Amino acid sequence: MPRKLLTALAALLIVNISLSAVSDPSRIIPAPVGYSVSGAIYTLRPDGSDIRVVFGDKEFEASVSDLEKFAREEAYEVIIGKKGVTIKALTEKGAFRGRQTVEMLRLIDDDVKHCRIFDYPRFRHRGIMIDESRSFKGKDFILKQIDALALLRMNVMHLHLTDAAGWRLQIDAYPALTGHVAWRKGETYHEWEGMGYPFSNAEDPEAYGGFYTKDDIREIVAYAAERYIDIIPEIEMPGHSMEVNRAYPEISCVGKDGKPRPFSWDLCVGNDGTLKFLETVLEEVIELFPYEYIHIGGDEAVKKDWGECVNCRRRMEEEGMKDVHELQGYLVRHIEKFLRERGRTVIGWDEIVDTGLPEQATVMSWRGTPGGIKAASMGHDVIMSPNTYVYLDYYQDLIRKEPKAVGHMQSLRHVYGYDPLEGIDSEYHHHILGLQGNLWCELIPYPAHAEYMLYPRAFAIAEIGWTPQENREFFGFRERCLQLIQVFRSLGYSTFDLFNESLKAQTGRLSFNDPAFRL
Ligand code: ACM
Numbered sequence: 253m254p255r256k257l258l259t260a261l262a263a264l265l266i267v268n269i270s271l272s273a274v275s276d277p278s279r280i281i282p283a284p285v286g287y288s289v290s291g292a293i294y295t296l297r298p299d300g301s302d303i304r305v306v307f308g309d310k311e312f313e314a315s316v317s318d319l320e321k322f323a324r325e326e327a328y329e330v331i332i333g334k335k336g337v338t339i340k341a342l343t344e345k346g347a348f349r350g351r352q353t354v355e356m357l358r359l360i361d362d363d364v365k366h367c368r369i370f371d372y373p374r375f376r377h378r379g380i381m382i383d384e385s386r387s388f389k390g391k392d393f394i395l396k397q398i399d400a401l402a403l404l405r406m407n408v409m410h411l412h413l414t415d416a417a418g419w420r421l422q423i424d425a426y427p428a429l430t431g432h433v434a435w436r437k438g439e440t441y442h443e444w445e446g447m448g449y450p451f452s453n454a455e456d457p458e459a460y461g462g463f464y465t466k467d468d469i470r471e472i473v474a475y476a477a478e479r480y481i482d483i484i485p486e487i488e489m490p491g492h493s494m495e496v497n498r499a500y501p502e503i504s505c506v507g508k509d510g511k512p513r514p515f516s517w518d519l520c521v522g523n524d525g526t527l528k529f530l531e532t533v534l535e536e537v538i539e540l541f542p543y544e545y546i547h548i549g550g551d552e553a554v555k556k557d558w559g560e561c562v563n564c565r566r567r568m569e570e571e572g573m574k575d576v577h578e579l580q581g582y583l584v585r586h587i588e589k590f591l592r593e594r595g596r597t598v599i600g601w602d603e604i605v606d607t608g609l610p611e612q613a614t615v616m617s618w619r620g621t622p623g624g625i626k627a628a629s630m631g632h633d634v635i636m637s638p639n640t641y642v643y644l645d646y647y648q649d650l651i652r653k654e655p656k657a658v659g660h661m662q663s664l665r666h667v668y669g670y671d672p673l674e675g676i677d678s679e680y681h682h683h684i685l686g687l688q689g690n691l692w693c694e695l696i697p698y699p700a701h702a703e704y705m706l707y708p709r710a711f712a713i714a715e716i717g718w719t720p721q722e723n724r725e726f727f728g729f730r731e732r733c734l735q736l737i738q739v740f741r742s743l744g745y746s747t748f749d750l751f752n753e754s755l756k757a758q759t760g761r762l763s764f765n766d767p768a769f770r771l
């Protein structure tokens with residue numbers, strides 16, 4: 253194509269996208285359940301002083317009476333006319349979702365077509381997980397992402413707070429977790445790994461790291477609650493736990509030489525001190541995080557040291573276990589009971605399905621969808637976060653264009669193509685609580701990079717979670733993403749450059765393992 257023509261086409265594209273002279277409900281993300289529009293224009297006030305909220309409207313109540321409880325609570329109606337904005341809802345939560353819809357309309361353009369929007373979510377869990385262990389991005393970053401989730405009408409943020417690369421939560425009973433193993437040599441995960449996993453301490457000015465104090469967590473939880481967003485803390489066990497063994501080697505597995513193994517990847521399940529450690533930590537976690545759910549990890553335990561450790565072997569003998577895998581089930585069931593007795597519900601990664609699911613555990617399916625499908629068919633609740641669709645540390649475009657990321661490409665189109673009910677028998681649909689995008693940060697050391705990986709793919713996760721499947725259509729969605737990216741950039745978020753997305757990623761024709769995206 254001649255260069256001039258290309259330039260003209262590019263200009264046309266930019267004009268088209270920035271020509272948002274008027275806002276209307278067809279532009280928002282997630283797309284609403286239903287709306288109608290008329291030609292007249294109303295100019296929204298930036299401070300929201302033209303919004304009137306009405307609870308207890310009989311007509312609205314009747315219109316949502318058939319919905320499930322979670323959907324009724326978040327349902328709203330927005331009416332924009334010449335006198336301003338009316339929001340109808342049953343609850344403050346519903347009114348807040350309505351306010352966020354009005355705010356998104358305003359951010360696109362404060363001139364809005366007179367309209368009526370009727371809306372409620374498809375799923376009750378619409379979340380994002382952020383890995384704060386491998387890189388610590390801190391409170392301001394988390395509060396900023398909570399704002400983004402609120403705007404997208406999402407309702408869960410899951411914080412991965414502990415892992416080998418750093419413990420990130422103040423626990424009063426175990427000060428070495430934050431005085432020692434929240435600080436490491438090596439700014440990035442792979443530098444640290446290459447150096448042989450050295451930890452340092454809080455006083456070392458060269459150390460990389462940090463942690464959330466209890467006051468930080470109270471502030472984050474309260475900030476999220478004002479936006480009707482729940483925070484799920486994740487305390488990993490028994491794998492991904494080397495930092496605990498380094499801080500407290502006396503509870504680690506014992507090697508053949510009779511010495512502790514502080515570099516062990518897994519917690520020692522044979523040592524009663526480990527159970528005491530976890531229970532004490534979880535007591536403090538329960539006090540800080542009010543949401544019903546507590547995530548206890550459960551993924552990728554190596555289990556190698558268990559077979560050699562005298563304590564683990566004793567536990568296996570006492571409990572009549574035939575192999576080391578049963579140690580994982582033992583631990584998960586023990587902790588699930590401990591939390592259930594305190595009124596909480598455990599979430600675990602789908603490995604917990606393999607070792608005897610405890611009574612009430614909710615499963616987070618990450619190794620694709622089979623673990624979630626199996627757990628739902630066994631009568632357990634499931635949150636879908638398959639690495640085949642919604643892993644936000646994976647490439648979003650061709651390798652040569654992108655910062656180093658994980659293996660396969662999950663472009664915006666690929667992510668958007670996911671339906672959490674895919675492959676689930678209809679009799680088990682009620683067990684699928686929703687979905688979540690996961691941002692693991694081994695390769696994502698800095699906040700701006702994290703946002704680049706999150707947006708716009710989090711827009712897709714928001715829409716999958718909220719919008720009825722029959723209302724979803726990729727090309728219109730992509731147009732809306734181009735607009736919302738401009739809004740996000742104006743609010744100070746770093747986003748992926750969807751304007752320059754490769755055709756390969758746009759057409760989404762790359763199969764999951766297609767070598768073409770490596771070109
Ligand atoms: C995971 O990605 N290991 C849960």
Ligand code: ZN
Pocket residue numbers: 504505506519520521522523557558561562563564565
């Ligand atoms: Zn052991």
